[in-house]
Amino acid sequence: ALMLAQKELGDVVIVDIPAQTNPTKGKALDMLEASPVQGFNANITGTSNYEDIQDADLVLITAGLPRKPGMSRDDLVATNEKIMIEVSKNIKKYAPNSYIIVLSNPVDAMTYVCYKTTGFPKNRVIGQSGVLDTARFNTFVAQELNVSIEDISGFVLGGHGDDMVPLVRYSYAGGIPLEKILPQERIDAIVERTRKGGGEIVNLLGQGSAYYAPAASMVQMAEAILKDKKRILPSIAYLEGEYGYHDLYLGVPTILGGNGIESIIEIPLTPEEKTALDKSVQSVQNVMTILTTAN
């Protein structure tokens, strides 16, 4: 919420459950009181009343339990599906023309639940994983090479789980293919660390999961939509045949603009890359079988 306001992307309403009303109002007021110091013009309010999101342009869904050390994101599915259904129904009621970005885990499945519950068109229901996963990959590459993060451009495809597919062949440092400037075993280590990047933070924090990089990722996607930037960013998108998959939400490269997901970019994959993507899809589909929404 603070990052959205700092960028003046709009007025922000933070909604939480009634038990959290006062802390939510308190956090919102605290953030707002940073505005005179930092000089941003945006209102921030906290509420537990969904009427306050009336006709919002964009809704970011972060409601739901985070995992604890030792858990997988998929362990959250039953609890978070119920929360996602409740939240989605309220968005449908109060902000029927909004665009939605889902963060709650397991995010591929939760984006599907939101899509089915709202009945919104697929371009307006989007999930976040790839911006964050790519940011982690880029961070590790920049550290390894001891170069500026600005010159690293990675590429992560697939579900937001330990089987995600960092595509090294499409990753560059200063325009140079990564495979030309890093030994294979260092690349493999970075790929593995990226896949487990969420768990690394969960273990370090001991309680809750990552906040800052996920928030920055949501804000980048929000900005692309609100400013109609037509950015090429990875999004969790509804697939109807793209990459050979049907009726599934999955992380793929997209063009994000004023119309949400304006298109999905299909890139050629080697047989090995396709096998890795199939494995990631299988993990997402395993979680989908638990959903009441999908069955």
Ligand SMILES: NC(=O)c1ccc[n+]([C@@H]2O[C@H](COP(=O)([O-])OP(=O)(O)OC[C@H]3O[C@@H](n4cnc5c(N)ncnc54)[C@H](O)[C@@H]3O)[C@@H](O)[C@H]2O)c1
């Ligand atoms: N997709 C990603 O890349 C990514 C990254 C970070 C976190 N996450 C996921 O986002 C979710 C939130 O993480 P967090 O760290 O902010 O957790 P958190 O526990 O700090 O916040 C979750 C909030 O959801 C609220 N909530 C619970 N039930 C609700 C309901 N029925 N309606 C509205 N709000 C409700 C809680 O009161 C709480 O304030 C988790 O599922 C986490 O795994 C995903």
Ligand SMILES: O=C(O)C[C@H](O)C(=O)O
């Ligand atoms: O790992 C988690 O549980 C939270 C989130 O999905 C992340 O990648 O940081």
